[in-house]
Amino acid sequence: MKLIYSEASPYARTARMVVRELGLTGQVEEVAHHPFDNPQELLDANPLCKVPCLIDDKGMAIFDSQVIAEYLDAKADGDKELFAAVNKDWQLKTLYSLTRGLMDTAVALQQDKMRGEGQSEFWQERFYGALDRGLGYLQKHLASFPKQFEVLSINTVALVDYIRFRHPDYQRLDSFTKLTMWCDEQESRLSVTQTAPK
The missing domain is CATH 1.20.1050.10 (Glutathione S-transferase Yfyf (Class Pi); Chain A, domain 2)
Structure with missing residues (x-):
């Protein structure tokens, strides 16, 4: 999976914290982009050009920090249910x-x-x-x-x-x-x- 984020965004930060709390750092590649630069990778994944945006292993884009957190929470193994x-x-x-x-x-x-x-x-x-x-x-x-x-x-x-x-x-x-x-x-x-x- 790939997580597109911006280092200043509080929304992206919550997604990055979720990745770490769920022990998924080895499964999620984090890629920094500034949305104001309109990076093509982000535009292709999220029509709103906002971070965070998660691209799963099948190429599906998931965006909005809450949706990403819920998705990762559901994917994680064990008893680390954050929701x-x-x-x-x-x-x-x-x-x-x-x-x-x-x-x-x-x-x-x-x-x-x-x-x-x-x-x-x-x-x-x-x-x-x-x-x-x-x-x-x-x-x-x-x-x-x-x-x-x-x-x-x-x-x-x-x-x-x-x-x-x-x-x-x-x-x-x-x-x-x-x-x-x-x-x-x-x-x-x-x-x-x-x-x-x-």
Whole structure:
């Protein structure tokens, strides 16, 4: 299998972390492409030209980070089911959805910043407000996270690290002490250290 990714993408990072947590590094070749370069390999596989994109052993393209994670989780052997807890609990599934929505918000904020003089004060206020509320909600429900490191954990680490990477000006992040400390505690995992955004 081949996983097309970008080193800065939080979505691609979640897929790369899933590969490592499931012990599939020997079965998945990782190929870095920047989607803004419109690489032909990515265009041929995903009409949206977005990462991550997984190409399986039969040449089938699978895209969207959640779909890729579910596919790899189903393919993996043993008891490393990363979706087991989320699929059995509506609150956990909702928290997982929240992490995805917060990633969308953080990425949209970065895209707006890239507009330079065309930045929208209205949308930036909306984005920062959503981050404030969403991260607060995650921290409030941190105690309900599964004890094992699974998809909700993966998304949360990728989200917080992406905010640190792209939005160092977002000082409110430091106020979510329990959440950031929890994320820092995961730094010893190889899946976290080997996929840090660049």
